[in-house]
Amino acid sequence: MEKIPAACAMDWSIELEKGLRSKRPGKPIEAILEIGSRLEWWNRTHKLTMSEYNMFGLIPGEDKLFANAILLRLADSFSSGDKNTKLSVAKIFLSEFRQRKKKRSSRENDGVLSKPRVVNNLELLKRVKLAFDTGDVEVRAMALVVFGCWADFAKDSAEIRYVVLSSVVSSHVSEVKAALFAAGCFSELSDDFASILLEILVNMLSSSEVLMAVKLAGLRALAKVGCLSSLASRAYKVLQNSAFLHFPD
Incomplete structure (x- = not known):
């Protein structure tokens, strides 16, 4: 057999x-x-x-x-x-x-x-979090990707949620992209997390200081945010008015 x-x-x-x-x-x-x-x-x-x-x-x-x-x-x-x-x-x-x-x-x-x-989800998160805390930008980005893949249980850890959200506003593009991936995964499973992320994304998309590569990553994360609120309306208006979405004819 x-x-x-x-x-x-x-x-x-x-x-x-x-x-x-x-x-x-x-x-x-x-x-x-x-x-x-x-x-x-x-x-x-x-x-x-x-x-x-x-x-x-x-x-x-x-x-x-x-x-x-x-x-x-x-x-x-x-x-x-x-x-x-x-x-x-x-x-x-x-x-x-x-x-x-x-x-x-x-x-x-x-x-x-x-x-x-x-x-043993807490032990798994603890080990990857240790790598995040002691690693460089590349390692932090990889850890964030792992957190996203583990969203089913990682989303319930307040410590990991903080790590993901704080990394969304990192000064390193690769770390931000990885954090947005993880945040998008969390948002698909948690409406509360999605609401917080949406607020951050609205500010990110409306900022003139944020790089285009980061904004595009933010747009991909935004597509996973399914919560309905006044923030969604704000995000839509930001998208309409964002100069980086206006391409020449």
Whole structure:
């Protein structure tokens, strides 16, 4: 009988650990990319029924335990690894995020990174936040992308929400773009967060000191803000009057 991801989870977790500890050049990155494709496969499968747990000799919840062990190892790698390692981790979560977006609506996440299935979410956020706090602009941008991919549970952390919103007004374009990505992901799941973000975006779009590249990133984030308020009307007027949207004939 062909195995399913849940039945492979223990082996995957062990293989990832061995790969990350390997001293062979490139092996840790290879292990990260491999587990990324496996997580995507896992997301394409349905939740197991009790009969399926019995069929594969699994204890209910065992698959969740190993999935969380895998995620924690990836978060540790992001926290302590070099930039190439951090980039590889960010890439696999971004790829998983894009796959998930194609499959489901923003509010229907039941994959391995959904809030009910990530029991150690505070530890995951803590590790990536450490990298954000101690890293340079590139690392902060990568951490913000990870937060966006983890929006299902990251949005509930007041500390992470503050990190994302404060980064939206950073002086570094790459950090702002990454923060706007994360903020857009949060806004799709939280109307309260969307309202705060919309206020920031209105001010950003109406400012003559903000770079065009940042404004365009702000527009993409604005498209994800679905809250209805007087701010939405203000944003529409700003868009109508913004000089950077007026192109020559």
